[in-house]
Each structure stands twice: as C-alpha cells, then as structure tokens.
Amino acid sequence: EPSPAAAPERRSFSRVTPEDLAFFRKVLPGRTITDPDLLESSNVDWLRSVRGSSEVLLRPQTTEEVSQILSYCNSRNLAINTQGGNTGLVSGSVPVYDEIILSTALMNNVLSFDSISGILTCQAGCVLENLSLYLEDRDYIMPLDLGSKGSCHIGGNVATNAGGLRLLRYGSLHGTVLGVEVVLADGRVLDCLTTLRKDNTGYDLKHLFIGSEGTLGVITAVSVLCPRKPKSVNVVFLGCETFEQLLQTFQLCRGMLGEILSAFEFLDSECMRLLNTHLKISNPISDCPFYVVIETSGSDATHDGEKLHNFLEEAMTSSFIADGTVATEDSKIKALWSLRERVTEALTHEGYTYKYDVSLPVDRIYQMVTDMREHLGDRAKSVVGYGHVGDGNLHLNITSPAKDAALLAAIEPFVYEWTAGCQGSISAEHGLGLKKRNYIYYSKPSQAVALMGNIKAMLDPKGILNPYKTLPDNLQ
Numbered sequence: 001e002p003s004p005a006a007a008p009e010r011r012s013f014s015r016v017t018p019e020d021l022a023f024f025r026k027v028l029p030g031r032t033i034t035d036p037d038l039l040e041s042s043n044v045d046w047l048r049s050v051r052g053s054s055e056v057l058l059r060p061q062t063t064e065e066v067s068q069i070l071s072y073c074n075s076r077n078l079a080i081n082t083q084g085g086n087t088g089l090v091s092g093s094v095p096v097y098d099e100i101i102l103s104t105a106l107m108n109n110v111l112s113f114d115s116i117s118g119i120l121t122c123q124a125g126c127v128l129e130n131l132s133l134y135l136e137d138r139d140y141i142m143p144l145d146l147g148s149k150g151s152c153h154i155g156g157n158v159a160t161n162a163g164g165l166r167l168l169r170y171g172s173l174h175g176t177v178l179g180v181e182v183v184l185a186d187g188r189v190l191d192c193l194t195t196l197r198k199d200n201t202g203y204d205l206k207h208l209f210i211g212s213e214g215t216l217g218v219i220t221a222v223s224v225l226c227p228r229k230p231k232s233v234n235v236v237f238l239g240c241e242t243f244e245q246l247l248q249t250f251q252l253c254r255g256m257l258g259e260i261l262s263a264f265e266f267l268d269s270e271c272m273r274l275l276n277t278h279l280k281i282s283n284p285i286s287d288c289p290f291y292v293v294i295e296t297s298g299s300d301a302t303h304d305g306e307k308l309h310n311f312l313e314e315a316m317t318s319s320f321i322a323d324g325t326v327a328t329e330d331s332k333i334k335a336l337w338s339l340r341e342r343v344t345e346a347l348t349h350e351g352y353t354y355k356y357d358v359s360l361p362v363d364r365i366y367q368m369v370t371d372m373r374e375h376l377g378d379r380a381k382s383v384v385g386y387g388h389v390g391d392g393n394l395h396l397n398i399t400s401p402a403k404d405a406a407l408l409a410a411i412e413p414f415v416y417e418w419t420a421g422c423q424g425s426i427s428a429e430h431g432l433g434l435k436k437r438n439y440i441y442y443s444k445p446s447q448a449v450a451l452m453g454n455i456k457a458m459l460d461p462k463g464i465l466n467p468y469k470t471l472p473d474n475l476q
C-alpha cells in the first residue's frame with residue numbers, strides 16, 4: 001500500500017527473495033534484520049506521518065560491506081532506502097513501499113582527529129551529539145547543532161545539508177565538510193575523503209552528495225572542519241512587541257556583537273503557548289508577542305560580557321526590547337535554549353502538524369505567518385512561526401487535531417506560491433524527501449531540475465537509491 005495519498009505507483013523493482021536474504025546474511029551475519037517488530041520503528045518517520053513496508057533492515061559496519069550490498073542490489077534491481085537517525089522531516093528516511101533499509105547505525109567510529117587543524121574524519125553513522133562530546137573533550141565543537149542531535153547521524157546531516165542553530169556563525173556544511181566517501185549505486189567506492197582545506201584539482205564532487213538525500217549514493221564517511229570550543233558563551237532571551245523591533249534588534253546585535261554572535265533564533269507567542277500547554281515549560285520573562293534567543297561565543301568572558309552589556313543597554317534605551325534575561329552559567333543556558341529547541345516536540349502534542357521550512361527575505365519572514373493565519377481563519381488549530389532569523393529561515397507549522405484534507409488543500413499550494421512570490425525557497429534546510437519532491441519547481445528553474453535528473457540517471461541508472469524522493473515524479 002502506498003504510504004501517503006501523494007505517493008507514486010510502486011516502480012518495477014524486484015522483491016526480496018530467500019536467495020537475496022541468504023546473500024545478505026552471508027555479508028552481514030546477525031545484522032540482516034527481518035523481524036517485523038524490529039523493522040517497525042525503521043519503517044515509520046519521526047513525525048509518524050508515513051509508514052513504509054520494508055521487510056529487510058541491513059546494518060553494515062564497513063564501507064566494503066556497503067559496497068557489496070549495493071553492487072548486489074544494483075544487479076538484482078532491488079531498491080535501497082539509506083537511513084541515519086531517522087529524524088528527517090520530509091519522509092525521506094523511510095521506505096515508500098518495500099525498499100530495503102540500509103542503516104548506518106553501526107558505522108559509528110571516529111577515524112581520525114587532527115587537534116592542530118581541527119579536522120575530524122568519521123564514519124557516517126556517528127551520532128551528532130556523540131561527535132560533539134568527543135570534540136568538546138578536545139577543546140573543539142561541531143560546526144552544526146540541531147535539536148535532533150541526540151539521534152541524527154553526521155551522514156544524515158550531510159545528506160540533508162542540515163542547517164541548524166549555528167549556521168549563522170559557522171556556515172553551511174557545503175563550507176565545513178571537506179570530504180566525503182560515498183558508495184555509488186553499482187557498489188563503486190568514491191573516495192573524496194580529503195582533509196585538505198584547499199584543493200582545486202577538477203570539479204569538487206563532494207558538493208553533489210551534500211544535500212542529495214540518499215538519492216545519488218550512500219555516504220559512508222565524512223571529513224569536517226571543526227571550530228575551537230569557545231571559552232565564553234552567553235545566551236540572552238529577549239521579548240519584543242513587534243517583528244519590526246525584532247529585526248531592529250537583529251540589526252543592532254550584528255553591529256554591536258559582531259564576531260562573537262553565534263546564533264539569533266526567534267519564536268512567537270503561539271510557540272510559547274504550546275511550550276506552556278504541552279511541555280509545562282514556563283516563560284522566563286514577561287509575555288511578549290515575539291521572543292529571541294541570542295548566543296555569543298567568544299574567547300574572553302570580560303570582553304564578551306562588556307559587549308553584551310552595551311548591546312543590551314542600547315537595545316533597551318532604543319526600546320527594541322520589552323524584557324529579557326541573561327544566562328552565562330551552563331544549566332541556565334541549556335534552559336533558555338530548550339525554549340527554542342523543544343518547539344518541535346511541543347508541536348507533536350497538537351495532533352497533526354503541517355510543516356513548512358522556508359527561506360524568505362528576512363524582512364518578510366513573519367508576514368507569511370500573519371498572512372497564513374488570515375487565510376486559514378479558524379480552519380487550523382494553531383499557526384506558529386519560529387526559526388533561524390539570521391538565515392532568513394522560517395519554520396511555519398500549522399496544526400489540526402488530525403489529518404485534514406480540506407485544511408491541506410487550503411494550505412497548499414498557497415504556501416508555495418507565497419514563497420515563490422518573494423523568490424524564496426520551499427525547503428531551506430530539511431530537503432524535499434517524499435513530501436515536497438513535486439514542489440521543487442517553485443524554487444528551481446526547469447532546466448536546473450532537468451540537469452539534476454541527468455546527474456541522477458548517470459549516477460544511479462536503475463534508480464534504486466531512495467526512489468520516489470527529492471526529484472519530481474517525472475524524473476524518477
């Protein structure tokens with residue numbers, strides 16, 4: 001059965017036979033899972049919005065094993081769905097039908113770390129939080145931080161070109177990932193696992209795989225440039241009366257905090273209501289229409305404290321902010337960050353959530369939320385806005401007690417047309433996956449999409465890697 005209504009017909013991939021299972025068990029003894037109970041969680045996405053019917057979960061430990069699996073599946077025309085932490089939000093990480101699930105969970109070793117350059121090389125299945133802990137012990141940090149850090153794998157982060165809470169300071173994975181090792185559809189191992197910061201010899205192929213969502217190859221190892229761990233971190237949680245004042249606060253803090261600014265995130269009062277209602281998290285300041293989380297990361301607590309003090313004083317006197325609190329101590333920093341990081345979790349208690357992760361001109365970000373509220377009226381249970389202001393990335397989430405086709409029809413394509421109307425992107429950081437594959441044309445010209453199709457056909461001629469995902473149906 002196709003999982004969501006929009007799923008395309010099952011393509012003519014082979015079905016797994018006992019001979020196939022015998023082969024997998026030879027390559028992966030004890031790591032070829034066919035028990036339906038064990039397969040259950042791997043067949044359902046994090047949002048519990050789609051369910052595949054895969055009957056085989058493979059858990060390789062090495063690149064060589066992945067190569068053998070792909071070479072065999074390619075020759076047998078068996079479809080593969082690569083899975084990391086299964087925290088993806090566009091249904092890319094779970095099968096649509098009976099695709100074989102290839103999990104990176106057991107490919108979780110650090111391969112090398114150079115404490116002079118800060119370059120880490122590790123297998124794709126390393127959990128982001130474990131890498132952060134490994135690095136912090138060595139006076140470094142990961143260049144990305146996501147609310148899903150406890151589960152997501154670095155391979156999945158690279159495959160989705162994840163953005164997250166630190167992109168404002170450390171940039172995108174297209175800048176911090178130096179190399180990847182990828183197994184191609186026919187089993188060939190592409191070793192682009194360089195640890196060089198500069199290498200201008202030919203096309204930089206790694207960029208093809210960053211953000212490819214499992215459709216061009218299986219990322220088996222990554223090398224990433226990691227920043228030094230900041231000696232001094234401050235987090236402030238501020239309240240603003242209007243989005244205009246929030247933007248003025250953003251402008252001011254970029255000017256006055258400059259190089260020590262490491263995050264500027266926002267959430268609206270509706271998010272705060274959900275945090276209070278569903279997670280019993282209380283507001284640490286007075287009720288405001290908008291909240292901002294600002295983080296500074298520097299090397300001198302006195303210097304940073306002084307800059308932060310001057311910024312806050314200026315923001316108060318200019319009446320950009322109505323209220324605020326400052327945290328320098330670890331536990332309070334974590335508490336303030338959880339107000340932003342746990343909005344996703346709070347939303348899961350609403351019933352069904354329609355998620356839109358869009359890039360917009362920064363000054364238009366909140367206009368979309370207010371327009372959507374007006375457009376939907378009382379048809380939605382909640383309409384909330386939060387996200388990465390510095391990246392121009394809004395997370396617009398619309399909830400209802402249950403899946404509601406009429407509500408979806410009111411939201412889509414309205415939300416995509418609105419985004420395209422200001423030359424935004426219909427997927428800022430989560431990717432297209434299954435859910436948004438056919439909306440790619442709202443953000444990419446057709447000749448670019450056609451070229452993507454050519455690249456996909458060249459690298460995966462049988463289309464066995466994550467079929468039905470990322471590219472529109474007419475290119476599958």
Ligand code: FAD
Nearest residue numbers: 084085086087088092093147153155156157159163214219
């Ligand atoms: P999965 O969900 O397992 O897979 C995601 C996609 O990548 C799938 O298409 C899969 O096939 C492919 N894939 C996975 N591993 C590989 C591999 N080794 N080789 C090739 N393809 C592979 N995302 C953001 O960008 N920013 C955020 O701030 C953010 N916050 C989040 C907060 C929460 C609470 C949750 C639940 C999710 C959040 N996400 C965020 C979304 C998600 O965590 C990211 O997309 C993450 O990068 C997915 O990693 P994963 O290992 O879970 O990948």
Ligand code: S2G
Nearest residue numbers: 089147343344355387395
């Ligand atoms: C975030 C998480 C996903 C969502 O919190 O930054 O990327 O839309 C999001 O809740």
Ligand code: ZN
Nearest residue numbers: 164388395429
């Ligand atoms: Zn995000």
